[in-house]
Amino acid sequence: MAQALADAAILAPPLERRLEARRARAVVPTRAAFWLLAPSLFLLFLFTYVPILEALMQAVSLEGFGGKFTGYGFGNFQRLFADASFWKALSNNLVYGLGTVAPSIVLAVSLGVALQDATRINALLRTVIVFPVVLPLVAVATLFAFVLMPGVGLLDYHLAKLGIAGTNWLGNPDTALYAIIGLSIWKNAGYYMLFVLAGLQAIAPELHEAAKLDGAGAFTRFFRITLPLLKPTLAFILVIAMINVVTQIDHVIVLTGGGPSDSTNILLNYIFQAAHQQGDTGRAAAATVISVAALLSLSVASLKSLERGMHYES
């Protein structure tokens, strides 16, 4: 009996010990938390904070012949701004952004709405649409190298049957960027559709039923119910899509290297070329600083609009 009581005492610790444990938890933290965060912080320090500072320093450092440091200044930025290729890359990036983001989101919403019911055929169609998402971007690029090949390629071969053939999509400066845009839409639309599908599931079916009873047609319900309630989802997709526009680059490097005549040269490719092929790290650093600033302000702006969207929903 006494033994049983003793066991019970161990199993159910007295209030005192409970309070003690609670107090201990409240006090321990700062140091313990530091040790838990230390590995991540050390690595972030090495590969995020120091590189950002270094890019800043390098962007304002001037070099003489032979890479010797000669002082600080804005020479790298001056050279960057004087480079026509940089402006071309900036405007290409804008066209590429507008050309990929809007169509892929429209496509994602249309497909999401069309395939939202969980039927067997819809499940299959969704899978087909999402497949390109798990494909490596370089694999997409090697496939599209064939798709876009003039003459024998997939697109030209099948367009020839319709009598439209002979376009050298990647070789012509007027069409190359649009070919790259098409590839990006194919690669990313399925990813965005997944978020649309998840967002649609959160919309109560009663809303649609009630609107139907009031005589609202499919289009009215889409624009008055579905679209407004998807707003937070769309804001989120917009953020990822914009980050993708700035950071996805493999397909450009593999397919065109920025050509022909700079027509597909976008910012990250410009940075890569300046650093890797031309060995001009100062100019590359200046361009990095500008891209980082653009990306940061984009994400801050869109995170704010995202918060507003969330607020509006609740």
Added chain:
Amino acid sequence: MRIAGFAPLPLVAVALLCGFALVWSTPLLWMLVASARDIPYGSTAAASLVPDLKPTREHFADAFAQGDFGRWYLNTLIVTLGILMVQLVTITLAGYAFARMEFRGKNLLFYLFLLQLTLAPTLLIVPNTLMIVRLGLYDTLPGIMAPYFASAFGVFLMRQTFKTIPRDFEEAAILDGASFTQMIRLVLVPLARPGLIAFSIVSLTSHWNEFLWPLMVTDSPDKMVLTVGLTSFVRSAEQAADWGLVAAATLLVAGPLLIAFALFQRQFVNSFLFTGIK
């Protein structure tokens, strides 16, 4: 008559959607068909989507003979799994700190982590390459892995996951005499499995597919990962217009993930959606 709930799509719409999906999937269908089709050299029918009645394994044999696919697979496996192993430790620890502990400077640190989330490491390729050179890791597999060992995204994901677990479990474990590390390892990690799995899928997929960074920090052929190997391999195959070989090599690189996705679709989709949880 008006029916409540969702009316099924009209047949025309279903047919249109199927047609769209068919066109959408042509690049992948072509890859499958062309990798196993025997076409005479210089044939103009390389783009045909009609499979051969007698599939051939020749293109895959050629790919293994001409490219160092065994080595590339091994390197990619080492890199992706190596990154994941370290990440799982760092994100569990940091995620726990942010979810459960109160400490000075918590908000500031949180924003510092957020910085990495928005600045995808790809954008920092130039300064990061310098760092790798300085650390003596240039042209090594750890050099490819190192910048990804800490993951702000993973930390946020684990923070969210830990927050959904009631504190009672930890308190009970501590009161029963478990040490802090035992508590994390034996109580929290099993309970946080959904978060860890979601993170693992995203991490493995993105690093399996990564190209520019491994290209930047390696030089010798024996350090190539699959994506880097594929591009150098395909360049010569394209010049020879050997499209069957191009298709086979691409399938070798993309295949494992396509199969994994087809088998574990639900887990993949869930973990992609996890990236969307605030």
